[in-house]
Amino acid sequence: MQSKATTVEQYIAELPADRAKTITELRKVIKKNLPKGFKEGMGYGMMGYFVPHSLYPPGYHCTPELPLPFLSVASQKNFVAVYHMALYGSEKLLKWFTDEYAKTGCGKLDMGKSCIRFKKPENIPYKLIGELASKITPEQWIDMYESIFKKNK
Secondary structure, three states: OOOOOOOHHHHHHOOOHHHHHHHHHHHHHHHHHOOEOEEEEEEOOEEEEEEOOOOOOOOEOOEOOOOEEEEEEEEOOOOEEEEEHHHHHOHHHHHHHHHHHHOOOOOOOEEOOOEEEEOOHHHOOHHHHHHHHHOOOHHHHHHHHHHHHHHHO
16 A cells, blocks of 8 residues: 655555554654664655665665665555565574564564564554664665675676
8 A cells, every 4th residue: 555645744644543653653763763864754655764865876776766765664454564674684683683573572573574564553562663773874774785786786
């Protein structure tokens, strides 16, 4: 379910009240913990955090006119999704996250390559999502992205 909203505020305003509350709480914890340099905005119909062109002029290799995506949050039909691109690119970060998630008592982890799905808002470990958001700086993400992208070219 991609939104046509052009701002994060518009995106949240379009959501049902329960989802708006969940997305707002995720936004709050991410913004509190995200290293300086990332920018918030809309991308691919989701609320996201990205490396702006001012820090990484090449942008995203698939769509260079767009900034380099890092972390996104989306309200899907049956779940809330947190997409953290570095989980896909770093085995160390992925292991840390899965080990820490297991300690939360939030149930079984429902995860794809970079997508963490939460069917029940009460099972979202907000503190852990905040810690995850804090782990990578824009410069570290650029280095990781380039090493993966250049290796796969």
